[in-house]
Amino acid sequence: MHHNFLFDLDQTLLDFHASEYKALGIVLNENGLSFSDEIYRAFIAYNKSLWLELEKGTISRTELFTRRFRDVFSRCEGDSSGLDPLKVNDAFIRTMSVNGVLMDGALAFVRRLKDNIPDARIYIASNGATVNAKGRLASTGLDRYTDGVFISEEMGVTKPDAAFFERILEQIGEPGSSCIMIGDSLTSDMLGAKNASLDSVWFMPSGNIGEAMAAYDINYCASSFEELYEILREWSAG
Ligand SMILES: [Mg+2]
Structure with missing residues (x-):
């Protein structure tokens, strides 16, 4: 696993x-x-x-x-x-x-995950248009560090539908307990993880954080790639 x-x-x-x-x-x-x-x-x-x-x-x-x-x-x-x-x-x-723009520090963060966490697999789980998402990924070089890309347009289901995540699990052939969803959106990423019973990290949280964490069963919050790295490292070791 x-x-x-x-x-x-x-x-x-x-x-x-x-x-x-x-x-x-x-x-x-x-x-x-x-x-x-x-x-x-x-x-x-x-x-x-x-x-x-x-x-x-x-x-x-x-x-x-x-x-x-x-x-x-x-x-x-x-x-x-x-x-x-x-x-x-x-x-x-x-x-x-063809003009992807990385979030500040994203490439170094992903490289660090790959280099330091044994058995780390990086997947993209995105709602949106395939050409746009894959093109932007490739134009930033981020695609070299990803193990798979799942785009709602291709899959025919969208986040927060549990089926979106079930298809990913099916394709990668691993159980939900081996996955954690990381995203900025409460209504697609966090609700999707809740619907599919996956662990979750709310990235760049805002507003009433405590209330949202309870409502969406969010496990962790991270306000920087540094924080996110530490959370994922601990989660992987646990
Ligand atoms: Mg987003």
């Missing part, structure tokens, strides 16, 4: 927002448009409201992609009259998928 560490990807090992920021800047500049922090903030806010509408079923994915770039165009300096928002959206997604 190994020590199986199941890591969430975004805002745990990779910085999704930093990739998004980078890709938006590249794509707008390539199309002769200006980019600024203000434009990025407006994009994020509008994008979020569109995703809520998509979840409610009031708009389609195509409408979401079109509208978010039409809105960005209206905020940029430069001529966007000949630009197709959907094409720019495609370029944005492609650009993002």
Whole structure:
């Protein structure tokens, strides 16, 4: 049996927002448009409201992609009259998928786990799009330290569904007692671990921590990679 560490990807090992920021800047500049922090903030806010509408079923994915770039165009300096928002959206997604950004210290942390904890196995357990997640992993070099990547889009189930974790256990052929889930999200990572009866570490906790730990049966909290390393080392030895 190994020590199986199941890591969430975004805002745990990779910085999704930093990739998004980078890709938006590249794509707008390539199309002769200006980019600024203000434009990025407006994009994020509008994008979020569109995703809520998509979840409610009031708009389609195509409408979401079109509208978010039409809105960005209206905020940029430069001529966007000949630009197709959907094409720019495609370029944005492609650009993002080759521009992964590591959370500060993530690579050294993962290397340290591999080097110092005997039988450590590192798996990625992420909700999201396969191309985007795998591309960003590869572009940071983090993929060289992972023993497997599990993405909800490929698996057809998402966190916090217990089935998401059951499939992982099936594929790696190890029991739940050998696994610990590490992630920043209460509603996907911590609830998922609870649903699947796995140990869990809440990474970068915030808000009412004690209350959340009780509600989600969280075993540990870590506010830095240093703390996380110590927790995982002790958990593996126990
Ligand atoms: Mg996350």
